[in-house]
Amino acid sequence: MLETLPLSLDAVRDVAKECFDDGWRLVTMSANQIDDAHFDVIYHYDKDLTMKHYRLTVPKETVVPSISPVYFAALLVENEIRDQFGICFSDIVLDFGGALYLEEEVRAMPFCKVSVAQKQS
Amino acid sequence: MFGNMINKGRIKSPWVVHFDCGSCNGCDIEVLACLTPIYDIERFGIINVGNPKHADVLLVTGTVNQRNKHVLKNIYDQMPGPKAVIAIGACGCTGGVFREAYNVVGGVDKVIPVDVYVPGCPARPEAIIDGVVAALEKVKTLLGMTA
Amino acid sequence: MFNMTKNVVTNLLTKSSTRLYPIAVRGHFEGFRGTLVCNVDECIFCRSCMIKCPSQCITVDNKAGTWACDAMACVYCGVCVDVCPTSCLSMTKEHRPVATEHQTIFLQGVPKKKKKDEAAAE
Amino acid sequence: MIAKIIIAILALVLAPIAGALISGVDRRVTAWLQSRYGPPILQPLYDVFKLLGKEPMVTNTWQALCAYVYVVGAALSVVLLFTGSDLLLIFFVLTVGAVFLVMGALASPSPYSQVGGQRELLQMLAYEPLLILVFAAIAMVTGSFKVSAVFELKHPMLYDIPLMFIVLGYALTIKLRKSPFDISACHHAHQELVRGVYTEYSGPYLAMIEIAHWYEVILVLGLCALFWSTSVVGMVVLVALTYLAEIIVDNVTARLTWRWMLRSAVGVGVVLTIVNMLWLYAQ
Amino acid sequence: MARTILPFGPQHPVLPEPLHLKLTIENETVVEALPTLGYVHRGLEKLCEIRDFNQMIQIVERVCGICSCLHALCYCEGVEQIMGVEVPRRAKYLRTIWGELHRMHSHLLWLGLFADAFGFESLFMQFWRIRERIMDIMEATCGNRVVVSVNVIGGVRRDLSPEQCQWIEEQLAISEKELKQLSDTILSDYTVKKRTVGVGVLTKEQAYQLGAAGPTLRGSGWAQDVRQTGYAAFGELGFEPIVEYGCDSYARSAVRFRETLQSIDLVRLAIARMPAGETAADVAGAMEDDTPKPVSAGERRDIMQAYNRDKRHRFVTAPPPNLDLPAGHVAAKVKGKPDGEAVTRVEQPRGELLYYIKGNGSKNMERVRIRTPTFANIPPLLAMLPGCELADVPVIVLSIDPCISCTER
Known part of the structure; x- marks a missing residue:
């Protein structure tokens, strides 16, 4: 299926730098909750229409280093992930503080299944 | 006599302001298509003024969400009376396919009073013209004019 | 500089392309x-x-034999027409007329009895 | 004297009606050029009557005053034109009105209105020297700044100063808010400043401005008509052709920036004036 | 002049959509631009948890009304990839045709709005008049003008009859003729060039590093188009991307204008080469298929030469032509549930669209992540705006073809 390369938390920015120097283009990042306490963050890079994907698995409430100082384009998607999953990124170039899309009254990290489950119970 | 002229003007010159309130663009482009040669709603004296202070009819497309409900309310309040609101498309009427999504409040009538509902996903330009005509009929009865 | 002139003059001299809806309905x-x-x-x-239904706007009650559709939430995708086993659903060519209030289509039919019940009735 | 008063009253009453009809025809012809059917000819009248019936909503009373002064200025300049008064006086009255429009726009807090006002000032900076040049040229031909002096000429002024007519056309495009110079406000809302200077005026005050615009249309077309002062048919044909040309230019150009407008207006104005004057002397 | 903060949007006549830019201007020059998003955010990615994976097709179509067909195409390709379905060749061609028709209508729409942004109203009207023809084709073949709902998992819902194909070709020939008449104006008119050339410059390096996509990227000299990867039937049509090297708004509009003409050719080519056969595969096993041959240069030329016909090009209020509908379509039978992950990309009118889909073996998807082209084009926009004149802001904002409902979903 989807072939992904593993990525560790420390290497996030180094890998980004390496890809940047190699001429890879950041397509986007996708976040996904895999179980109650873990998230997947997948970095999609593209070069001449071939793609490579790095999968970073982090436990809840980890601060992930932002790659927006390397790829300016990452700022929107990192803010979006912060909005929707509550994964914080350190040193985002332009930080919306969880208010990229959402107003105060719905600031409940809608994509976190745990919080949804808590709301229902 | 002068009052009659004013009432006639109200029927003959409904300036519209269009607000996209979180729609998928489908209805928006159909609203814009109404302005273009094939449908040409300027025949009815309709101009898209883009400034709520000049407008008589508010065309709202799309679902209302948490952030733009304030904007919508604000635009509605800025319009001087008499005014009419037309909700366009399934989203404008009820929220359409998105009404169960987390950031969606629902149809336009949750925030401001709506005079005419134009169903369709997206609403056809013909349906939008029908909607404006229906809104004018409503204005006519309000003014006590007989067709 | 005035490259558009030919086009606009042609437009001036020929008939406008407007369809005079609602006076002339094209269909x-x-x-x-x-x-x-x-x-x-x-x-x-x-x-x-x-x-x-992707919009979840249809409500069917098989006990009471009712079929209801929130006409304002329908997105006219035609999925229900495709899946209907008896072809009782169809779509007409005309768009739904505008309304000044919410509309719900509510239809009361005769609920189909199960074979077992029918046999019992006999 | 009595004849003059009658003319003045007629001009005061008929000018807005004629202006409204001309605007209506303008909108209709524009629609035809775009392959549309177009609104009824009386549409501008309907618009204004509707606006008069709207709730007045003003951000401050100063703005209402400005709208009134603008109308009075425009109306007075038309009356002055038709009573054969001084061209410089007409110019002065017109400018006062226009300045009040800008002041009203600048008095409101809306940034669109502010920027629109600033641009309107720039526009005035562009068209007023042109008008002055045209008036000076007329004075050179007739020997007086009086409008009535134009009518004493034996042959149309267009023969003597054709290039000045083009300069006037330039000013006309700016004054009628036609593309490529519809930068501070235009009748179609699709632009960066919503409706520019008009943004903050609404309801009856917008109607007022609309009426003032009709007066201005009559005034500028009246100035055009002066170039063929010998026969009424000539006047009508000249004005109609000029207006048609304006509408076509409106439809075949994009809106340009104010820098370009200022540069070209001053450049074209000065060059054409010099050429025309040289030609006039050479004769 | 002092610094003024000008709120650009969310309700603004230039943009049909609520994008809010806070512009700090000084002497009509933009110093800083800050975006505020969220006016269209609905959260529809989350709906995949309460709607089943077939219903999601209709929902992703409504991410954006302008390119709905391509959203559905991308989603369906993803699910098909997970479930291992081979789509029949005819369905692939039909998807290509409708996808390209969508690109044409989107580009024409954009060209009109772009003309409007620099105050050229009659050009706007003309582009939208041509666009109505494409909308008619859409209505005649799919049953709706904008949201066409033709893609399903395993194929397409509708077919084209030979009569319809011929009618489409006639309509396209007229559109092409009308479009070529306008090329003079949009590509070489003095006033238009005055407003677009050198406005909104995005250098080649910047475009790549900031992750621009679609015509914004190609207008800056990169020949990158996802259609080159040959999804749907593009692999067989000999597709080549259109590139411009001007790096400004003019280059981007030229890319879009030329792409519109290219799309007309692609649709013709697809119609001419469309094989007979099924339009939908039952989603359970894979189909066997012969290996298709890519189009040759000679074949391409022959097909193109058949279109130099002259036709009347006026709309009439006469009823629409009564076209034969294809005899009964076969809907795909979907058995099984998607389980696994897939990343698919298609080229939307605005650029590269990416779907990350994860199924967990139930009827609901676990995650549908949509990365739309405008999302990628906003950082370049923020880089282009500072330093420009206020009058150029609408031109620059429109030059990336913003689609905010895509961006925020």
Whole structure:
């Protein structure tokens, strides 16, 4: 299926730098909750229409280093992930503080299944 | 006599302001298509003024969400009376396919009073013209004019 | 500089391309997904349309034999027409007329009795 | 004297009606050029009557005053034109009105209105020297700044100063808010400043401005008509052709920036004036 | 002049959509631009948890009304990839045709709005008049003008009859003729060039590093188009991307204008080469298929030469032509549930669209992540705006073809 390369938390920015120097283009990042306490963050890079994907698995409430100082384009998607999953990124170039899309009254990290489950119970 | 002229003007010159309130663009482009040669709603004296202070009819497309409900309310309040609101498309009427999504409040009538509902996903330009005509009929009865 | 002149002068000298709706109605193409209609006499209240509807605007009660559709939430995708086993759902060519209030289509049919019940009745 | 008063009253009453009809025809012809059917000819009248019936909503009373002064200025300049008064006086009255429009726009807090006002000032900076040049040229031909002096000429002024007519056309495009110079406000809302200077005026005050615009249309077309002062048919034909040309230019150009407008207006104005004057002397 | 903060949007006549830019201007020059998003955010990615994976097709179509067909195409390709379905060749061609028709209508729409942004109203009207023809084709073949709902998992819902194909070709020939008449104006008119050339410059390096996509990237000299990867039937049509090297708004509009003409050719080519056969595969096993041959240069030329016909090009209020509908379509039978992950990309009118889909073996998807082209084009926009004149802001904002409902979903 989807072939992904593993990525560790420390290497996030180094890998980004390496890809940047190699001429890879950041397509986007996708976040996904895999179980109650873990998230997947997948970095999609593209070069001449071939793609490579790095999968970073982090436990809840980890601060992930932002790659927006390397790829300016990452700022929107990192803010979006912060909005929707509550994964914080350190040193985002332009930080919306969880208010990229959402107003105060719905600031409940809608994509976190745990919080949804808590709301229902 | 002068009052009659004013009432006639109200029927003959409904300036519209269009607000996209979180729609998928489908209805928006159909609203814009109404302005273009094939449908040409300027025949009815309709101009898209883009400034709520000049407008008589508010065309709202799309679902209302948490952030733009304030904007919508604000635009509605800025319009001087008499005014009419037309909700366009399934989203404008009820929220359409998105009404169960987390950031969606629902149809336009949750925030401001709506005079005419134009169903369709997206609403056809013909349906939008029908909607404006229906809104004018409503204005006519309000003014006590007989067709 | 005035490259558009030819075009606008042609437009001035020829008939405008406006369709004078609503004075002259052009009509829609064959196969246009217009208003959803339900022939409730044929309906077997199987609830396929209710389950498949992406907008979840159809409510079918198989006990009471009712078929209801929130006409304002319908997105005219035609999925229900495709899945209907008895072809009692269809779409007309005309778009749904505008309304000044919410509309719900509510149809009361005769609920189909199960074979067992029919046998019992006899 | 009595004849003059009658003319003045007629001009005061008929000018807005004629202006409204001309605007209506303008909108209709524009629609035809775009392959549309177009609104009824009386549409501008309907618009204004509707606006008069709207709730007045003003951000401050100063703005209402400005709208009134603008109308009075425009109306007075038309009356002055038709009573054969001084061209410089007409110019002065017109400018006062226009300045009040800008002041009203600048008095409101809306940034669109502010920027629109600033641009309107720039526009005035562009068209007023042109008008002055045209008036000076007329004075050179007739020997007086009086409008009535034009009518004493034996042959149309267009023969003597054709290039000045083009300069006037330039000013006309700016004054009628036609593309490529519809930068501070235009009748179609699709632009960066919503409706520019008009943004903050609404309801009856917008109607007022609309009426003032009709007066201005009559005034500028009246100035055009002066170039063929010998026969009424000539006047009508000249004005109609000029207006048609304006509409076509409106439809075949994009809106340009104010820098370009200022540069080209001053450049074209000065060059054409010099050429025309040289030609006039050479004769 | 002092610094003024000008709120650009969310309700603004230039943009049909609520994008809010806070512009700090000084002497009509933009110093800083800050975006505020969220006016269209609905959260529809989350709906995949309460709607089943077939219903999601209709929902992703409504991410954006302008390119709905391509959203559905991308989603369906993803699910098909997970479930291992081979789509029949005819369905692939039909998807290509409708996808390209969508690109044409989107580009024409954009060209009109772009003309409007620099105050050229009659050009706007002309582009939208041509666009109505494409909308008619859409209505006649799919049953709706904008949201066409033709893609399903395993194929397409509708077919084209030979009569319809011929009618489409006639309509396209007229559109092409009308479009070529306008090329003079949009590509070489003095006033238009005055407003677009050198406005909104995005250098080649910047475009790549900031992750621009679609015509914004190609207008800056990169020949990158996802259609080159040959999804749907593009692999067989000999597709080549259109590139411009001007790096400004003019280059981007030229890319879009030329792409519109290219799309007309692609649709013709697809119609001419469309094989007979099924339009939908039952989603359970894979189909066997012969290996298709890519189009040759000679074949391409022959097909193109058949279109130099002259036709009347006026709309009439006469009823629409009564076209034969294809005899009964076969809907795909979907059995099984998607389980696994897939990343698919298609080229939307605005650029590269990416779907990350994860199924967990139930009827609901676990995650549908949509990365739309405008999302990628906003950082370049923020880089282009500072330093420009206020009058150029609408031109620059429109030059990336913003689609906010895509961006925020």
